[in-house]
Each structure stands twice: as C-alpha cells, then as structure tokens.
Amino acid sequence: MPSIDSKDIRKIIVACDAGMGSSVMLASQLRKQLKSQGIEVAHTPVNSIPSDADVVVCHAGLADRARKTAPDTVLIPFQIFIGDPAVTALVTTIKNGGIVNA
Structure with a gap:
C-alpha cells in the first residue's frame, strides 16, 4: 500500500470521469484549503492521471480505474464530493504533518 x-x-x-463539475468544485476547494502549503491541485480524467501526481483523490466508484492508471500513487477514494471525511482527513494530515496512506 x-x-x-x-x-x-x-x-x-x-x-x-463524468465531467459533471462536482470534481472541479472539489479541486477548487482543495486548492483554497492547501494554498499556504504550496501544493498544486489539478483536475484530470481518471484515465489521464499524470505520472508526477503524489496523491490522487477520486470518487470511490473510480478507485479501481485510478489504481490501474497510477498504481504506485497514494489514492484517497471518497463517497461525497463536498465534506467527505476522507478528504477532510487528507487536508488535516497535510496541514498538521504526518503520513498519508492509500
């Protein structure tokens, strides 16, 4: 892992995957929350995850596809686009320091 x-x-x-805009909103929210940490937050299709990604955040329904595209990258699957505990835990760990696990 x-x-x-x-x-x-x-x-x-x-x-x-669907391009409905919810993931764009999540990317924007993460950008704002992590601005002071100097972390780049980008939005891409699940089949086009760049090789320089350190962490991939995606809906749980896309997790298997994301793992195939970026098998050695930390993957944070979530259930709801805004306010999901997994995403909140990621932001908290980044701000407070610690290890992020897939």
Whole structure:
C-alpha cells in the first residue's frame, strides 16, 4: 500500500470521469484549503492521471480505474464530493504533518 509523508506532497490530482463539475468544485476547494502549503491541485480524467501526481483523490466508484492508471500513487477514494471525511482527513494530515496512506 503506497504512502507518502505530507511534507513530500507537491501535487494532488482530483480525478473524474463524468465531467459533471462536482470534481472541479472539489479541486477548487482543495486548492483554497492547501494554498499556504504550496501544493498544486489539478483536475484530470481518471484515465489521464499524470505520472508526477503524489496523491490522487477520486470518487470511490473510480478507485479501481485510478489504481490501474497510477498504481504506485497514494489514492484517497471518497463517497461525497463536498465534506467527505476522507478528504477532510487528507487536508488535516497535510496541514498538521504526518503520513498519508492509500
């Protein structure tokens, strides 16, 4: 299971599939929350996750596809786009320091 120290996170990808806009909103929210940490937050299709991603955040329904696209990257699956506990825990760990586990 991949893991990464929060101080080593430089790029987070919010991966999507349907293009309905919810994941774009999540990426924007993460950008604002992590602005002071200097972390790039980008939004890409699940089949196009870049190789320089440190963490991938995606809906649980896309997790298997994301794992195939980026098998060695920490994956944070979530159930709801805004206010999901998994995403909140990721932000908290990044801000407070610690290890982020897939």
